[in-house]
Amino acid sequence: MYSFKNDYSEGAHPQILNALIETNMVQEEGYGEDHYSLQAAELLKEKMGRSDVAIHFLTGGTQTNLTAISAFLRPHHAAIAAITGHINVHETGAIEATGHKVLTVNSGKDGKLTPAGIQEVLDAHPDEHMVKPKLVYISDTTENGAVYTKNEVEQLSTFCKENYLYFYMDGARLGSALTSSANDLDLSDLPNLVDVFYVGGTKNGALLGEALVICNDALKEDFRFYMKQKGAMLAKGRLTGIQFLELFRDNLFFDLAAHANAMATKISEGIDAAGYGFLTPPVSNQIFPILPNTLLEELHQQFNFFDWEKVDDEHTAVRLVTSWATKEEAVDAFVESLKKKVTE
Amino acid sequence: MYSFKNDYSEGAHPQILNALIETNMVQEEGYGEDHYSLQAAELLKEKMGRSDVAIHFLTGGTQTNLTAISAFLRPHHAAIAAITGHINVHETGAIEATGHKVLTVNSGKDGKLTPAGIQEVLDAHPDEHMVKPKLVYISDTTENGAVYTKNEVEQLSTFCKENYLYFYMDGARLGSALTSSANDLDLSDLPNLVDVFYVGGTKNGALLGEALVICNDALKEDFRFYMKQKGAMLAKGRLTGIQFLELFRDNLFFDLAAHANAMATKISEGIDAAGYGFLTPPVSNQIFPILPNTLLEELHQQFNFFDWEKVDDEHTAVRLVTSWATKEEAVDAFVESLKKKVTE
Amino acid sequence: MYSFKNDYSEGAHPQILNALIETNMVQEEGYGEDHYSLQAAELLKEKMGRSDVAIHFLTGGTQTNLTAISAFLRPHHAAIAAITGHINVHETGAIEATGHKVLTVNSGKDGKLTPAGIQEVLDAHPDEHMVKPKLVYISDTTENGAVYTKNEVEQLSTFCKENYLYFYMDGARLGSALTSSANDLDLSDLPNLVDVFYVGGTKNGALLGEALVICNDALKEDFRFYMKQKGAMLAKGRLTGIQFLELFRDNLFFDLAAHANAMATKISEGIDAAGYGFLTPPVSNQIFPILPNTLLEELHQQFNFFDWEKVDDEHTAVRLVTSWATKEEAVDAFVESLKKKVTE
Amino acid sequence: MYSFKNDYSEGAHPQILNALIETNMVQEEGYGEDHYSLQAAELLKEKMGRSDVAIHFLTGGTQTNLTAISAFLRPHHAAIAAITGHINVHETGAIEATGHKVLTVNSGKDGKLTPAGIQEVLDAHPDEHMVKPKLVYISDTTENGAVYTKNEVEQLSTFCKENYLYFYMDGARLGSALTSSANDLDLSDLPNLVDVFYVGGTKNGALLGEALVICNDALKEDFRFYMKQKGAMLAKGRLTGIQFLELFRDNLFFDLAAHANAMATKISEGIDAAGYGFLTPPVSNQIFPILPNTLLEELHQQFNFFDWEKVDDEHTAVRLVTSWATKEEAVDAFVESLKKKVTE
The missing domain is CATH 3.90.1150.10 (Aspartate Aminotransferase, domain 1)
Incomplete structure (x- = not known):
């Protein structure tokens, strides 16, 4: 069968396993301060053409979403997602467990959000008797396999800026999105368009690992505190660092x-x-x-x-x-x- | 230097890396339902001589502590720990972030808890104006390198039972404890003495991984929900399963x-x-x-x-x-x- | 105009104010242990014909909902409500702020829940990747002014029991419901049909105050801890006790x-x-x-x-x-x- | 006896009850937007000589502390309190239930904090493996009946500013403090010295009610959202407004x-x-x-x-x-x- x-049925790409073996006995600092993680972050910044983003490595999608979103929101803030969005359905209420409501948009078969859909949510939340929508969550590819066009992301980006909403992209399958025939976005476009996104490793050849990219300066402060608090900081941070180094060293x-x-x-x-x-x-x-x-x-x-x-x-x-x-x-x-x- | x-300065024991390579291309179920994880759990149960414990694999100590402790406690419950306890000091308030106070005992240089120390905390929390102490947290080895004797753990165990307290052992360094010259506990003693403990892999040769062992029936229900909600369930659960299989296959x-x-x-x-x-x-x-x-x-x-x-x-x-x-x-x-x- | x-545009019924004046200088215990609160609880039990329910007085609807619901649920549990339900829309995410998702049913113009609607939610939440629905929330009257019939509540009650769901009734406007021409429920029916409900005072003549009635034995333990923790225990608990005593002394x-x-x-x-x-x-x-x-x-x-x-x-x-x-x-x-x- | x-053994001062009676049938807006609450806030600002503070009325001390402190802190932030501080001992873990650790200082018999005591806490929390101390909580009078001198508060104020800590004063018994023979603070000094404080009504003649005064501009935004979310916004907000109007109309x-x-x-x-x-x-x-x-x-x-x-x-x-x-x-x-x- x-x-x-x-x-995520198999292990990791052999080149990644090989890198783990080759570096295995080198002594390194713990908790993401090892040379591999630092290099991998630098490498990703180069690939994006942006030296000013902050990059952190976490172990999985739910962990990344809950750690980041709860770090960015104040207690009365809510996230907006497609009704099919991963944070709404398939994370066992992880966002709510950090105290935040997920407001949903009926987004159709493709699972994409649009400015019009978000506007409806904003209109329905005018005052302090309701949560305050503050972050827009999209996935690229979506949970239904769709891919956002650059124009769609630009429209959402503009809308979010105009409405003081953080724009967050779940990139669990960003590799598939960026190499899709339907795609015209480049990795280097993302820091200009979204406030935060992550580059998924688990579903694209790594044993585990997601690279969170914080582009908005206002969201960068103290992020390692949030990681540690949520149990998202590996003692052997090298494990994610080495893998991302391998994934992005060339074109893997x-x-x-x-x-x-x-x-x-x-x-x-x-x-x-x-x-x-x-x-x-x-x-x-x-x-x-x-x-x-x-x-x-x-x-x-x-x-x-x-x-x-x-x-x-x-x-x-x-x-x-x-x-x-x-x-x-x-x-x-x-x-x-x-x-x-x-x-x- | x-x-x-x-x-946790190096990677993993070569035998573990080897097992990862050998199993790499086998297709398996995700989220801890792979054959390796299931086998590793069975193997651990055999080593403990107890088929009725529930075993789950998580990625690190803070994650294990926060996922388990918040799963077991009701909102008004508090954990009791030595003032030097890892959950009190070095987890960035992870337990409090799940809503629970950590009550502390001044435990001396060795970082060990005693019934007398816990009794003082109980005495100071008589009614509903204060949190209700419900879980006793110890680490073996302690954060100060000390090792509990069997007698000490038995006394704590009896005290906890008498006072309706859950008894939780953080085993991040349980390997070192159980092989210490100061130790007279056997791995198989633990399920009879504590309600929950974990067997630390990260600090004993694994890339990452802790095996949580829930011994008290009342605490077993729905635990996978808590893992998923806290971002503690790896898509490639095989990664921890394979490692624990290797660690416990023989005597590694x-x-x-x-x-x-x-x-x-x-x-x-x-x-x-x-x-x-x-x-x-x-x-x-x-x-x-x-x-x-x-x-x-x-x-x-x-x-x-x-x-x-x-x-x-x-x-x-x-x-x-x-x-x-x-x-x-x-x-x-x-x-x-x-x-x-x-x-x- | x-x-x-x-x-809630005016103060309180004059008879209530009068009772406050008459009792004003009597010295009483604090935090709900005064004679008036104790008597009011006894009186309510008599009116319900049930001496075994637990009654607590809180100050408002949102406070009552969040304190009670968060007390009853475990971290992975969710509440089910009509999409128009007060906890879903008008409480600024109070339930989510305690960590729990509110799952919604599109309930039509009247804002009523039905077993069929709840069943759909249950069907959509089969495993640990999703929250576990555990509590059904209805309001009587609903937020849209509708009143549940006894038969409707009985059907919901049976459905909840069969599905191990707690059945919670928000009675902010229970007075209006029970005296409606569309009503055939009696106050004394409620403890047999729901696990928990509250009798709203704020919107029926009191300055403030809701009487929470816990009917399910399993939900009674330690409730005063939850009240204190959520800031829901008035130092001068007499204030709510006196008012409910007056409301239920005769037929007010x-x-x-x-x-x-x-x-x-x-x-x-x-x-x-x-x-x-x-x-x-x-x-x-x-x-x-x-x-x-x-x-x-x-x-x-x-x-x-x-x-x-x-x-x-x-x-x-x-x-x-x-x-x-x-x-x-x-x-x-x-x-x-x-x-x-x-x-x- | x-x-x-x-x-808080008796009801309220007769003048307050009288005001409730006189205003009883006037129709007013709900949720603290009534004329009495607005006037009371203006009156308090006048008494403090500061038109720029934000004032909100809540019902009790624990509620005020938990609503305010959780509104001001980010997830990794902790409060610092005397070991005898009300938030540390007598609020059933209310602060922790909102996700924040309370760090304690052994403060001696009088229950007062000093810069030296706070400095020790800061020194013990240098990095992201520990919570980040961010708010200093004092009570005046303290839980042990002591009264802070102006000089002591000034020193704490300076220290907090230098260390980027919010300075919060619990004024449950502020009336007793400000009229103590040991006091040389004036109500109008407080907005210049602390970031937030509250003026306690419950323990000084009101049925219930605390006036929270937010002095630091950065902490004012969206506060009504937090109140609503925590169940701290009374439908009949007039109840607290009228009482504070009476308490501060003259010198009551x-x-x-x-x-x-x-x-x-x-x-x-x-x-x-x-x-x-x-x-x-x-x-x-x-x-x-x-x-x-x-x-x-x-x-x-x-x-x-x-x-x-x-x-x-x-x-x-x-x-x-x-x-x-x-x-x-x-x-x-x-x-x-x-x-x-x-x-x-």
């Missing part, structure tokens, strides 16, 4: 994401050729084809993947996820199975 | 700790032979010799370690920490330097 | 609510006679007539009340609130103005 | 406090004349005489008061509290009983 369930981060996207595209093309459609356009490493239940029964016998939502009595949208580790043979086998079934 | 600053966990202790003992003996004393008896991988400032000036030029506290105008207690990775040559060099200096 | 903006609580309802009914009848309809059926002391904007312009010159929502380009639903203090002359004047305008 | 247990606030102090002084003089001493100098409405246990046995049969602490096997320090309501006959009777007993 080959799995297309998610992009983008190469791995491009591979994931290419594999997803290959599956999408097969599905398209077989005459099936998608819940949302397949542009990233998460695709959501709508397939007949009879076909799915067969496919589930060979492959692991999630049923996403019932479309009608005979069709279901499923989620297929590829990654840096996805084998082309498995992709070919999947498409082959599909074709065979269809032509039967 | 060789470092005796802490026990204890071998590594024994090495750390042996190295500390060797330094201690050298210091003792040179005629110097200690702040607390040197029984674990953290030792606190009291040395003349003139000697320290020289040693600091060759070795990295922390000055701990001023003893008098001419003497300072320092902290030397050894680990699984400590090289005997470095230990010998340290003792040699000391001797040379003394005989000058 | 006479105000129909809310039911119900008489005052009946007056408020009667005044609302009189306005409703006038509006109905004038040919206008309502957003929701007018059954309590909050009514929501839909009136032409031209008429509203005139009425706003004589009366204070809130525009509630735009219905179409020419009509707006407004909220009119009556209370124990509403003067019949004002009601008559309002109806007269309306009539005059209509016949013009 | 006459009670000297506390200063100071007259009542002066009476309380005078009664305490009369008792103190009687105790002194009888040859007994005090735990701390008797300068406010809380005095702590040290009396023989045999004498206390007799006194306890006639009067209610708290035993405070055992001094030796035969002597106990007790706490006697007087108030605006204390009757001179009761004071005389107490002194008489004492004298009689002594001369026996």
Whole structure:
């Protein structure tokens, strides 16, 4: 059974493991003050063309979101997210556990936020009997596999500035977004557009690790205190430092994401050729084809993947996820199975 | 410059890295439901002779403490710790950030709690105008390098049961404790004596990882919810599972700790032979010799370690920490330097 | 300008003020342990026919909701409320500030919850990646002036029991509910149907004060700790005790609510006679007539009340609130103005 | 049995009750936007000679402390208090429940903080592994009945400014402090010396009510949001507004406090004349005489008061509290009983 369930089914890219081995016995400072972490931060700044951002390495997405968002907000502030946003649904109330309400926008199939959607939330929160919306949370790619265009992000950025809202981008799958055919953003655009974002390592070839990039000066102060308080500062911070150093030393981060996207595209093309459609356009490493239940029964016998939502009595949208580790043979086998079934 | 600053200066024991490499491309479930994590939990239960404990893998000490303690306490409950306890001093108010007061006992040089000390706290909190003490936190080894005897832990255990207090042991350095010459506890004793404890991996040869062991049935329910909410559930949970599997497959966990202790003992003996004393008896991988400032000036030029506290105008207690990775040559060099200096 | 903006525009019923004066110089214990509070609690228990409930007096609705709900839930638990529920919208994120997510049900114009609506929330929260729904919050009357029937509450009660959910009723306007023509619940029914509810004093003739009634044994323990911790325990607890004693000594609580309802009914009848309809059926002391904007312009010159929502380009639903203090002359004047305008 | 247990045993000064009656049927805005609250705030500003402070009325001390302190601090910030400070001991962990550690100073019998004591706390918190001390909390009078001199407050003020610490004064018994013989502070001095303080009404003649005065511009923003979120905003805000208007319309606030102090002084003089001493100098409405246990046995049969602490096997320090309501006959009777007993 080959799995297309998610992009964290395997370990790490071999080059990363190799770097861990090579550096293993070097003695370093703890808690993120090691040379690897410092170098990795410098390297990321170079890649972004911005020496003034602050970069911190954390271990996972939920941890990064809760640590950062709770650090930035005052007690009466709320975050705004798509109703499908990861912080709203899949983090066991992590943001609320730090005291903050997540206000939601019904964002449609693609899971994207728009200025109009945010404006509705602002209009509904005029005074002190309600929370004060203060941070806009988006994910790129979204939880539904969509990718923001530069224009969309620029519009949101302008809107946030005009309304004194912090603009936060969850980049758990930023690699897939930036290497998507639907993308026209560059990593170096982000510091000019958002207040904070993170570059996801866990879902793009690292054992674990997310690089939080704080672009807004007002949000930089004392961030290491928040990390320590939330249990987000590894004693062996080298572990995340070394990995990001490897991911960004050359082009590994983008190469791995491009591979994931290419594999997803290959599956999408097969599905398209077989005459099936998608819940949302397949542009990233998460695709959501709508397939007949009879076909799915067969496919589930060979492959692991999630049923996403019932479309009608005979069709279901499923989620297929590829990654840096996805084998082309498995992709070919999947498409082959599909074709065979269809032509039967 | 060789470092005796802490026990997390290097990466991981090579056997652990090797296991990561060997398992790297196996596809597994995420979030701790992989086979390695499940096996590691079973293995730990066997080593403890208790199939009924619940075991969860987290990434670090502060994270483990805050996730577990906040899961167990109701809003008005407080934890009791030695004034030197890690949760009281060195976790940036992580417990308070989850809403709970940490009540402290002046515990003396060794950092140990006693029933008498806890009783004083209970006596001072008689009614609803004050928090209700509910959990007793100890560390073994303590933050000052001391090791609890079985009798001491039994007394605390009985006291806690009699007073309806949860008994929690922070085992960040449990390996060093259990292999100390001052120890008469066995790993398998702990589930009978405490309600919860954790087995520290980070400071004993793992890249990261702590194994939380919940022994009290009343505290087991829904624990994975708390982990997820606090950002303590790794997508690639295999990372901690594989490491603990390796640490406990044979005797690696204890071998590594024994090495750390042996190295500390060797330094201690050298210091003792040179005629110097200690702040607390040197029984674990953290030792606190009291040395003349003139000697320290020289040693600091060759070795990295922390000055701990001023003893008098001419003497300072320092902290030397050894680990699984400590090289005997470095230990010998340290003792040699000391001797040379003394005989000058 | 006479105000129909809310039911807390005046002070307290004169009988209550009188009781404050008469008891003023009696020395009493503080923090709710005075004789008046103890007697008031006993009296309420008698009125409910239940000696086993626990009763605590707090100062306002938001305080009562946040203190009680946060006391009952564990960190990963969430409350379920109508999207219009007071805890979701109008308490500045008070529940989230204690760490808990509020999950919402789109509940329609009347603001009532149904088992079907709650079931949808349960279905969407199957595992530890999401919060665990644990408490169902309803308001009677609802924020939209609707009143639950006994059958509706029984159905919710059964559903909650079957699903291990706490059932919590916000009774800020319970007086109006229990004396509504649409009501067939008795105060004494409530302890058999809900786990917790409160009897609102602030909006029914008291200066301030809500009587929280904890019916579920499992939720009674240590409640005074939570009150003190949230700043909800008045040093002069007599202030709420005396008021509830007065409200329930005879029938004052119900008489005052009946007056408020009667005044609302009189306005409703006038509006109905004038040919206008309502957003929701007018059954309590909050009514929501839909009136032409031209008429509203005139009425706003004589009366204070809130525009509630735009219905179409020419009509707006407004909220009119009556209370124990509403003067019949004002009601008559309002109806007269309306009539005059209509016949013009 | 006459009670000297506390200063909240009776209701309110008759003039205050009278004002409640006279204004009772006037319709007003809710939530502190009524004319009485607005006028009371203006009046207080006049009395302080500062039009730029922000004033909010809350219901009790714990509520005021937790709402204000949690509003001002960021998640990693801690408050510094005397070990005897109300927020440290007697508020059921209210500050910690909002996420913040309370760091303590061993402050001696009088319960006063000094710059030296605070400096020690600062020195012990140098980096991000520990909380960041940010707010200094003092009470005037202290929990032990002591009164700060102007010079002491000035020194603390300067120290706080130099160290970027907010300076917060709990004025639950500020009336007694400002009218004490040991006091040389004027109400109008406070806005120049502290960042925030509150003027206690509950313990000085009001039914309930504390006036929070925010002097530091940086702390004023959005404060009403915090009040609402913590359940600290009364629907009938007029209740606190009317009372403070009455207390400060003329000199009632100071007259009542002066009476309380005078009664305490009369008792103190009687105790002194009888040859007994005090735990701390008797300068406010809380005095702590040290009396023989045999004498206390007799006194306890006639009067209610708290035993405070055992001094030796035969002597106990007790706490006697007087108030605006204390009757001179009761004071005389107490002194008489004492004298009689002594001369026996």
